[in-house]
Amino acid sequence: MHKIARAVTRTTAGALLVLGATACTSDFVSVTNPDLIDASTVDPTASGNTLALSAQQNYVDMIGLLAMYGGWFSEEANVSDTFPTRNEFGFRNITPLNGSLNTDVWQPLSRAIASAKLVLDLSLPEPQTNISLARAATFRGFAILQMASDFCTGTFSGGPELTTAQMLDSAIFWFDRANTVGRANGSAAAVELANAALVGRARAKLQKGDNSGAAADAALVPAGFVSNLRFTDDLANRNRLSNDLWIFSFTRGSISVAPWYRQGDPRVTYRVEGGTPPATAAPQDAVPGGFHQQTKYPAFDSPMRLASKLEADYIAAEASGNVQTQLALINARRAANGRPAYNGATDAVSVKTELFNQRALEFYLEGKRVADMRRSPASVAGTITAAGRPYFKPGYGNVGNDTCYPIPFVERDNNENLRGR
Numbered sequence: 001m002h003k004i005a006r007a008v009t010r011t012t013a014g015a016l017l018v019l020g021a022t023a024c025t026s027d028f029v030s031v032t033n034p035d036l037i038d039a040s041t042v043d044p045t046a047s048g049n050t051l052a053l054s055a056q057q058n059y060v061d062m063i064g065l066l067a068m069y070g071g072w073f074s075e076e077a078n079v080s081d082t083f084p085t086r087n088e089f090g091f092r093n094i095t096p097l098n099g100s101l102n103t104d105v106w107q108p109l110s111r112a113i114a115s116a117k118l119v120l121d122l123s124l125p126e127p128q129t130n131i132s133l134a135r136a137a138t139f140r141g142f143a144i145l146q147m148a149s150d151f152c153t154g155t156f157s158g159g160p161e162l163t164t165a166q167m168l169d170s171a172i173f174w175f176d177r178a179n180t181v182g183r184a185n186g187s188a189a190a191v192e193l194a195n196a197a198l199v200g201r202a203r204a205k206l207q208k209g210d211n212s213g214a215a216a217d218a219a220l221v222p223a224g225f226v227s228n229l230r231f232t233d234d235l236a237n238r239n240r241l242s243n244d245l246w247i248f249s250f251t252r253g254s255i256s257v258a259p260w261y262r263q264g265d266p267r268v269t270y271r272v273e274g275g276t277p278p279a280t281a282a283p284q285d286a287v288p289g290g291f292h293q294q295t296k297y298p299a300f301d302s303p304m305r306l307a308s309k310l311e312a313d314y315i316a317a318e319a320s321g322n323v324q325t326q327l328a329l330i331n332a333r334r335a336a337n338g339r340p341a342y343n344g345a346t347d348a349v350s351v352k353t354e355l356f357n358q359r360a361l362e363f364y365l366e367g368k369r370v371a372d373m374r375r376s377p378a379s380v381a382g383t384i385t386a387a388g389r390p391y392f393k394p395g396y397g398n399v400g401n402d403t404c405y406p407i408p409f410v411e412r413d414n415n416e417n418l419r420g421r
Helices: 044-073 084-090 099-120 131-150 164-185 188-208 211-220 235-241 244-250 309-320 323-336 348-362 369-375 377-383 409-414
Strands: 002-004 077-079 226-229 255-257 270-272 292-294 304-308
Touching: 044 077, 044 084, 044 099, 044 131, 044 226, 044 235, 044 244, 044 255, 044 304, 044 369, 077 084, 084 099, 099 131, 099 164, 099 409, 131 164, 131 188, 131 369, 164 188, 188 211, 188 226, 188 304, 188 309, 188 369, 211 309, 244 255, 244 292, 304 309, 309 323, 309 348, 323 348, 348 369, 348 377, 369 377
Parallel strands: 002 226
Antiparallel strands: 077 255, 226 304, 255 292, 270 292
16 A cells, blocks of 8 residues: 655645745845745756655644544534534534634645645646656645535635636546646656546546546546555644544544434444443534544554555446446445445435445545535435434534535635625
8 A cells, every 4th residue: 555655844834835935134124925936946856855744744634633623514523513614513503703604724734835836836847757746736636626626616716706617627637637747757756646647537527417428538547556644643733644533523622423323334433422442532413313433544654545456447338327336336336444334225316325335434534425415315315314404513504515625705805706796
């Protein structure tokens, strides 16, 4: 199993942090902005690898948060947190003024997209085979795909407002680049990036409705392929380097496994408040039925799956639209996890629903479920609370009908392409 190494360099803050920038000594009122880089001052040969690893790190730093908020929104998890802004995700009625939407979701996601583009804009040597370009293109692709999956519309680096289809097209473009450059490079690390990009491209095409293209890409992913994001248990830098899904399960009891996922399936494991063994943290906010602490990510340095042949198999099965193909994967995965064979109805709608149910267990808290909700609402209806029904926690309004996140007001107010729209 290959793993994409997580960069430990911390050259990024905001878009990118320039180390050692100082104020101009000739004029005490003139200062240099430490959060900006003049591309002409960058030595591509010396800095390209560091900047590409920093772009990768920005993606790794934000994906746990995106998976957590998406988990609340799609009811993979109940919000056992007191923040009203976080509960808005739980009952799917998010206002553009939501502070958590801006600081925890939009800003880190936008930073990941922008920092990868900075690398891609450099004149790096041997661009046809440069692994730094393959790395930056891979993680720009995945970051844009996440925005396309979770947000109703989007924008990159202060640009115009983009539709879901436009964002998916952009993700596909960067995955194309990553796959081409990574394969031309030929090293193990570069080929891993190329294969991860293939999975990302298949996912983007599936989301766009290009089933034949998704199936073709999925078929190219080699058997047994897995690429994991790695995290570090660094006490001094846990917010930046550690797995946020464990931070919010252990140091702040904010994530409680939702009832549908408490099936005893080995793909979704948890500890129960007051159970044996007991949860190792208390919930921030009481939840009906007690706190169910996820243990899929049982430590600060637990890895998180980025891309895999398993996901490619699910993409291919869904894209095929073939009941027998889908049933074969359903029963293979049920058997692999000690579950009995599927014995439900075998019409196309029922089988597709079961395929989505298995996907839900397989990719629990990996940031994929919001895309599933948007792609096929009927296939996930049995796992979420219907709009207009009471929220699971008292003291809040009924569940709303949001299917994706709005662009935050702060972005609209500061982006001249969006202001007033």
